[in-house]
Amino acid sequence: MHSTNALAEQYPNNNNVKAKIRQQLQVLRDAGILTFLSPGHYEIVG
Numbered sequence: 001m002h003s004t005n006a007l008a009e010q011y012p013n014n015n016n017v018k019a020k021i022r023q024q025l026q027v028l029r030d031a032g033i034l035t036f037l038s039p040g041h042y043e044i045v046g
Contacts, residue, residue: 008017025042028034034042 004017004021014020025034029036033045035045037043
């Protein structure tokens with residue numbers, strides 16, 4: 001994925017970029033900001 005590569009370059013000491021993105025998507029989903037559509041696909045609510 002292009003975006004994960006860019007983040008990995010920006011934060012070279014973070015070995016868990018994909019896990020962090022996944023975690024933040026779950027936080028936004030749980031807060032009602034995003035809706036889970038299917039694996040890897042989310043929609044902004046509102």
